Amino acid sequence: MRRTKLSLVVILALLAGLAGGMLLSQTRMGETVLARESFKPEEFVRAKEFRLVDENGRTLAVLGGHPGKEPFLPIEPALRFYDNNGELVLLLGLVPGNRPKLALFDGQGKTMWETP
Numbered sequence: 001m002r003r004t005k006l007s008l009v010v011i012l013a014l015l016a017g018l019a020g021g022m023l024l025s026q027t028r029m030g031e032t033v034l035a036r037e038s039f040k041p042e043e044f045v046r047a048k049e050f051r052l053v054d055e056n057g058r059t060l061a062v063l064g065g066h067p068g069k070e071p072f073l074p075i076e077p078a079l080r081f082y083d084n085n086g087e088l089v090l091l092l093g094l095v096p097g098n099r100p101k102l103a104l105f106d107g108q109g110k111t112m113w114e115t116p
Contacts, residue, residue, distance in 0.1 A: 058086060066093060075101055083107045 049064030059082055066078035078093030091103045103114035 058084075066091060
């Protein structure tokens, strides 16, 4: 008796699903259904700083200004890369006068190489 009821429920569910699919295909055949009628992307994103972080929230890179800690002048814009310990390892940007600046660091704060 129990098996018969289960079989009946399964058959009814399959028939209901089939009927619903047939009905939907007759009413919406060939139409694209969108959750949102129109999407207009922003022309630009505006921010003072962008930070790339890993899954633990550790900063990997920053696009923004550089405060101008010794031995550098303030640099804007600046792209900074950090190692796994959070130490600055690469700095690329423009110093006052629109001169490019590139510097490589050893991960302990010492400059290994920089543009003049």
